[in-house]
Amino acid sequence: MRTALVIGTGLIGTSIALALSGRGVRVHLTDQDPDQPRTAAALGAGTEDAPDGAVDLAVVAVPPAHIAETVHALQRRGAARGYVDVGSVKSGPRRELSALGADLTSYLGSHPMAGRERSGPLAATADLFDGRPWVLTPTPETDTEVLNLVLELVALCRAVPVVMEAPAHDRAVALVSHTPQLLSSLLAARLGTADEAAVRLCGQGIRDVTRIAASDPRMWIDILSANPGPVADILSEIAADLDETVRSLRALESADEAKRGQGAAGIEAVLRRGNAGRERVPGKHGAAPAAYETVAVPITDRPGELARIFADAGRAGVNIEDVRIEHATGQQAGLVQLMVDPSAAPGLIASLRERGWSIRQ
Numbered sequence: 001m002r003t004a005l006v007i008g009t010g011l012i013g014t015s016i017a018l019a020l021s022g023r024g025v026r027v028h029l030t031d032q033d034p035d036q037p038r039t040a041a042a043l044g045a046g047t048e049d050a051p052d053g054a055v056d057l058a059v060v061a062v063p064p065a066h067i068a069e070t071v072h073a074l075q076r077r078g079a080a081r082g083y084v085d086v087g088s089v090k091s092g093p094r095r096e097l098s099a100l101g102a103d104l105t106s107y108l109g110s111h112p113m114a115g116r117e118r119s120g121p122l123a124a125t126a127d128l129f130d131g132r133p134w135v136l137t138p139t140p141e142t143d144t145e146v147l148n149l150v151l152e153l154v155a156l157c158r159a160v161p162v163v164m165e166a167p168a169h170d171r172a173v174a175l176v177s178h179t180p181q182l183l184s185s186l187l188a189a190r191l192g193t194a195d196e197a198a199v200r201l202c203g204q205g206i207r208d209v210t211r212i213a214a215s216d217p218r219m220w221i222d223i224l225s226a227n228p229g230p231v232a233d234i235l236s237e238i239a240a241d242l243d244e245t246v247r248s249l250r251a252l253e254s255a256d257e258a259k260r261g262q263g264a265a266g267i268e269a270v271l272r273r274g275n276a277g278r279e280r281v282p283g284k285h286g287a288a289p290a291a292y293e294t295v296a297v298p299i300t301d302r303p304g305e306l307a308r309i310f311a312d313a314g315r316a317g318v319n320i321e322d323v324r325i326e327h328a329t330g331q332q333a334g335l336v337q338l339m340v341d342p343s344a345a346p347g348l349i350a351s352l353r354e355r356g357w358s359i360r361q
């Protein structure tokens, strides 16, 4: 990739622009608020000058509610060879693009799983995405060239590509991102009316769980409006857990020893379930299994082939942890190396064979 256009030079757009500029890509910056690209350019993220012609990749980093109209407008003026968005929700923007009659072959929905509670270019850093998962949601209609451009973007940002279908992505982030935001806000909201004497005692625990309560509400209204059902489902399960926990605490207040025992058991169960969940949270650089198994699949160099193999892996329920593509010199062919958890490899191989792929042993 030689040239890129970043639309929306806030936290995420400027962080991407800094990473790309730092690795030799000429990055053009634009935003509906002219102050933002000016600041981003001053930070070394790229240039405010408009590109001469079509760039290689347009990166749309605007709030979710504006993604579809922005991508569609860029496509209509032929701004780039490929278009990617980085929005925190994936099904809604795709549906809206489809309703607008946009070209879905040159568009790929993506979501870097890295961010901060602060907005704007001044919060941006070039290493924001280092080692973080970056979800890609190709479909069979995604052009191979566009998928390759986005894989290059992810690699240049030193992130780890993870392929998912948009609805599965939205359900997953409801649990790991959207519900935590609301729970953090709900807890921090209690501090709003608490006595000064109590607030003065805030220690590291409450700082940890309320950090993201400082996030921009406008952005989160957009995100939650595009994913309300899955978030409401998880919150109602948590509400049931809360009811149970309150019952256990009330039992602990009882004069009856047996009831107090039940209360303690209920609380212990919650804490132990919490320990087990927390153990599954990956470290900053991802809980990569010690070693991946490589499934090598020869492909022909024609539009849609890569997207098809990713979609077929998705249908097999297999997460692609990493991917490498070897291009055969002088031939319209290549070898795609899909890196997966060793336990997932046999199922992936069988499923891909069933779908007509040959596997290089």
Ligand SMILES: NC(=O)c1ccc[n+]([C@@H]2O[C@H](COP(=O)([O-])OP(=O)(O)OC[C@H]3O[C@@H](n4cnc5c(N)ncnc54)[C@H](O)[C@@H]3O)[C@@H](O)[C@H]2O)c1
Pocket (backbone or CB within 6 Å): 007, 008, 009, 010, 011, 012, 013, 030, 031, 032, 033, 036, 061, 062, 063, 064, 066, 070, 086, 087, 088, 089, 111, 112, 113, 114, 115, 116, 117, 118, 119, 120, 121, 216, 219, 223
């Ligand atoms: N903040 C995070 O932690 C995080 C993480 C991953 C992905 N995202 C996604 O990245 C995108 C950007 O989020 P951010 O945190 O960088 O927000 P931000 O508020 O820091 O930046 C958004 C920028 O987009 C500009 N903008 C808004 N509407 C526009 C339009 N129609 N045309 C051009 N520019 C427009 C704003 O002026 C602003 O500069 C969102 O879709 C968000 O869901 C955010």
Ligand SMILES: O=C(O)C(=O)C[C@]1(C(=O)O)C=C[C@@H](O)C=C1
Pocket (backbone or CB within 6 Å): 087, 088, 112, 113, 114, 115, 116, 117, 176, 177, 178, 212
């Ligand atoms: O660390 C933070 O500040 C974030 O909340 C980042 C976070 C997340 O939930 O992980 C927030 C929203 C995004 O879409 C992706 C990343």
